[in-house]
Amino acid sequence: MKLDAKIPGGPLAEKWDNHRFASKLVSPANRRKYEIIVVGSGLAGSSAAATLAEQGYRVKNFCLQDTPRRGHSIAAQGGINAAKNYQNDGDSIFRLFYDTIKGGDFRAREANVYRLAQISNRIIDQAVAQGVPFARDYGGQLANRSFGGAQVSRTFYARGQTGQQLLLGAYGALMRQVKQGGVEILARREMLELVTIEGEARGIVTRNLLTGETERHAAHAVVLATGGYGNVYFLSTNAMSSNVSAIWRAHKKGAGFANPSFVQIHPTCIPVHGEHQSKLTLMSESLRNDGRVWVPKTPGDKRPPNQIPEAERDYYLENKYPAFGNMVPRDVASRNAKEQCDLGKGVTETGLAVYLDFAGAIERNGAEAIRKKYGNLFEMYERITGRDPMRQPMTIYPAVHYTMGGLWVDYELMTTLPGLYALGEANFSDHGANRLGASALMQGLADGYFILPATIGNYLAGTSTDPVDPGREEFKQAERAAAERTDRLLTIKGKRTVDDFHKELGRIMWDHCGIARNCEGLEKAQTLITALREEFWNNLVVPGRGPDLNQSLERAGRVADFLEFAEMIVEDALAREESCGCHLREECRTEEHEPRRDDEHFSHVAVWEHRENERPRMNLEHLSFENVAPGRRSYK
Amino acid sequence: MKINLTLKIRRQSGPDEKGQFRTYPSGPISTEISFLEMLDILNERLTREGEEPVAFDHDCREGICGTCGAVVNGIPHGPEKKTTLCQLHMRHFKEGDTLVIEPFRARALKLEKDLVVDRSAFDQIIREGGYVSVNTGSAPEANTIPVPQNTAEQAMNGAECIGCGACVAACPNASAMLFVGAKISQLALLPQGGPERSRRALAMVKKMDELGFGNCGNERECEAACPKGISIRNIARMNREFLRAAICSEEE
Structure with missing residues (x-):
């Protein structure tokens, strides 16, 4: 597998300009001769589809929900970063770049991350022009708040629904293009196969989720903006339908998969209530601006929080990390919560929770101010738990939230398969081994509004404008493969349900490939996953028929892919014998018990290559740092 | 705490088929779980018993994507104010309650299957x-507006x-x-x-x-x-x- 990141020459700040100038362009008159498939309608997918259509390309946009406005970006709460420096607090493009690279523990490409910081400001401009109702100061200027991993205030927000508002902005832009005829929306479609012709991506095969029909769609390029794969853990903050299938199918057709084990565990989620829990709900990290994290000093202290005097509380983040306190990055907060619970200091009946306390902030700023700032988050918490955070501390615990890994892409966001692009959470590009808060929205929109529309021409300009024929043998073959898989799932007629398998897989992943990992556990996970997959294909029961709306069958297809993919995550975690970002290898720790990164051997991106009936092969893209020195990430 | 409920759910196998109510006992349900988790449990049971599970729309399960929704005892999204169906928790119901569950219905919203409608x-x-x-x-610079x-x-x-x-x-x-x-x-x-x-x-x-x-x-x-x-x-x-x-x- 050849990995050419195609980083443009010149100084860091000029690379993006240089690249755009050196890129080939497609003339406006020729653009309508090219068809582009965009799979996914979250921030990256809808912004890309809308912008490509504005440029004159013909776009088909696919989503598995009933309307493109429901992509899971909608659930992002806290905000979106940009280097505007409106607060005059020392922010700059270089600082946002530096914070992101450092937050990612020096496992991302300098050039990509710098470009992201450069583009961040234009995203805010675009969203404001669309009528996204960001929070304002009294003078009418945009307001900001601070987020974990940064010491400046650079996060733009719309109450606790920033993702929703940005997505509806992009959805509006998309609908405008539908009206103008540039975009066709194909909702309730799930991509089952990628079609390649002579080694280049030329289409997809989908399932119409309402009728069960398989359909062929041809194009000159295929863009995957299908989100992350956190649901391989079963319980995560992802939406129920979030899955790995589209990028996994692409991987099996030749697209390299980068750093699959880089999975972010978010520290502030509502703890698990019991065995029937179907998903976990995140409480925005912005709560840590005012909330203080603590546990009782004495293990096993079961008194209610208000009966534990100040002196018997352990504000462990403030004590261990005085510079950042409660605002340490997500991985640090998650790991420490788990450590405290492992020491027996966890609270609630399960012992798997810590407190996030607003009493101090309420006393300092008044109940009204706190309610105004976090009101809707507090309501959400109360709705789920039946407890009011204004009266007693919240209980929180880490949960799988975001996946930094994804399809490997070059500087142009093209995967190792020519003509196939990956955007947003579906690619691996910008967050290294750990993503900072409020950076996912920034990356999704940078990819979709600004980067892909500027890079795709470089590929299309060298591609014939002749329409791609969906009647070709490659399409028929892909369609047959998809249909056969569906039939196989329906005809096993075993005893165990899809969810039953999914839960067991999730348990294996969480126990052995979660917040902390070690060689022994990972090897055990490999054995368990292989056995579970075997059982899946022999003992699964899927009710209903193929040619029908069949939600069990949809889930079965996704879980079948998770069962293959999980093995690669574990393999990747095993191969990375260092602790970096979210990835803590228990064998690799300093004497103070902090994670030990190993730049000498692991300053690289691990890119997995699919091989039929063989273990995947690992290829390496070495990372070089010319503008920042990979220091030890310390938040003390 | 566990409660037992009677679920009367409107089933319809396709847009042009006839619909009918089917009655299912919920079995013991923890009051800590959500409404959709209760439907999950029912569907797991139906699957094991060889009956087709109830099709319903849902996705984020945190009240923001807008995918879920059904009419519960005559009220869209159920009895709790300002709460989507996915955020409705079973602690708001009591032992022995009967829940009538129907899809959202209107001329402009076509019914697809069971509780799934086309919006x-x-x-x-x-x-x-x-x-x-x-x-x-x-777009102009953001703070110019x-x-x-x-x-x-x-x-x-x-x-x-x-x-x-x-x-x-x-x-x-x-x-x-x-x-x-x-x-x-x-x-x-x-x-x-x-x-x-x-x-x-x-x-x-x-x-x-x-x-x-x-x-x-x-x-x-x-x-x-x-x-x-x-x-x-x-x-x-x-x-x-x-x-x-x-x-x-x-x-x-």
């Missing part, structure tokens, strides 16, 4: 002008709509005016929406009528059912916008 009519309305026409790249805090807040009150369709299901006239009013208000309040204000109001209202949604009769059922608490002030504002456009503007 693409909402997309068609937004398509007519539920946006600001600004191409990527042509000051927006008074109160205006931004009011715009946000409309913008919070999740497009779930509960307002239509709750309305005796199957009106979509709360949905449409929320979007028109958001954009009419903000300076960015100014240039297209008249055209937007005329086009969106026209499409809404064409699709077979009814008119507002001031019953306020939509507001009561809205999981985001969107106020019918937005309908008043929409009517003003429409009148203003129809009488004072030169848009067709």
